[in-house]
Amino acid sequence: MQEEYRKELEGILEELGNKLDISETEYEAAKRSYNAVGDYLSKDNSPLKPYNPEILPQGSFMLGTMIKPVNEGDELDVDLVCKLEKIPSYWTQKILKDNVGDWLKSNGRYEAMIKNKGGGRRCWTLHYADDTNYHLDILPSTTDMNLKVFLSESLFKKHDFDLSEVDELAIRITDKESSPIYEESTDINDWLKSNPFGYATWFFQIAVKHQESEKRLFALNESVNPLKPYTKRKMPLQRVVQLLKRDRDIMFSDKKYDCEHKPISIIITTLAAKSYDLSQHKSNLLESFIDIVNNMRDCIERKYNPESGEYEWWVENPINTCENFADKWPKEPIKEEYFFEWLESVESYVEKLQTQPKITFLSDSLSKRYGDNVVTETFNAIGKQKEMARIDGKRELGRNGMLGTLVGGKTVKNHNFYGNCE
Secondary structure (H helix, E strand, O other): OOHHHHHHHHHHHHHHHHHHOOOHHHHHHHHHHHHHHHHHHOOOOOOOHHHOOEEEEOHHHHHOOOOOOOOOOOOEEEEEEEEEEOOOOOOOHHHHHHHHHHHHHOOHHHHHHOOOOOOOOOOEEEEEEOOOEEEEEEEEEEEOOOHHHHHHHOHHHOOOOOHHHHHHHOEEEOOHHHOOHHHHOOOHHHOOEEOHHHHHHHHHHHHOOOOHHHHHHOOHHHHOOOOOOOOOOOOHHHHHHHHHHHHHHHHOOOOOOOHHHOOOHHHHHHHHHHHHHHOOOOOOHHHHHHHHHHHHHHHOEEEEEOOOOEEEEEOEEOOEEEEEOOOOOOOOHHHHHHHHHHHHHHHHHHHHHHHOOOHHHHHHHHHHHHOHHHHHHHHHHHHHHHHHHHHHHHHHHHHHOOOOOOOOOOOOOOEOOOOOEO
């Protein structure tokens, strides 16, 4: 791959990531909304107040890997945890979930936002239809720990902690599919355990590895801070995850696929992070993208399942080695089929990126994989950046007398994105 083409492609991928990312307006709107929900849950007259309710982001909103939906009218999905401390010993999962839902529905505005009045499998969903179209998925959970204090003051102040420590961040969640435990068990040790904050710790620890300049800016305690300010700047791992998720969304928007079975984000994110950890080019977006895609297949294991008597694909949860993120594949083989079809497609694309550095291939292929609109916006933005750079360069050269005056100086030819003069 020629160096000039490599640099141009690096800039295109970075700007493409910018266009896929949610805007500051969208980010701030979601943050205001979940803070307002948290305030309402902890009001003095709230029946939940004795249990110190907290609303904390999780998933892509916390990881900085959210992307805009393919269709502009679709809602952004913001995943949140509603955490209560030291709930009564007689509470079941159902009681916990109903108490959170009932208090939300006691507010007329929130009640109108809840389309599924019985709640989903795990969450209560609030649909917002303001200037930014989004919904909040609020997951009721419990722990004995004040996670907000712990997140900001304890574990994340160091970069070399033992990952076994993140188990302290685990929460117990509500899940209707755990019936009859859902309605009967009062022992939270029987409830499903989740650890979104431990996962975020693992993800950011890998993201900043070998990037001394990034460690200060993306300190772990800041990365998982629920109130961190919006930033356009992303680390290579975050950008690659965004690109891969968009590639997935575009592919499975085709009507020939059942989009319900498309590769799930936690598998893509986990494999990307594990692959990035193997990469030799952690500070360069393009090289990271290539390395991650080429390493992903090697990060999927085959393990023997004594219950089925067969070997199964295994995408291990990095902070809970007993959990397989691909556990649904054996019972729903279409999920396995779709995943490997998508991965093979991405692998083939990355190979062509390196062997066919041609403008016709690049412009067409980017649109097919990321969408016409976002690619058009990307090239327009890069064109404006280059035009401004040329103008600034001519001004500077004019002032220095190297090109003479702007009127009589030498005209600088326009350049396209691949180093060829027009």
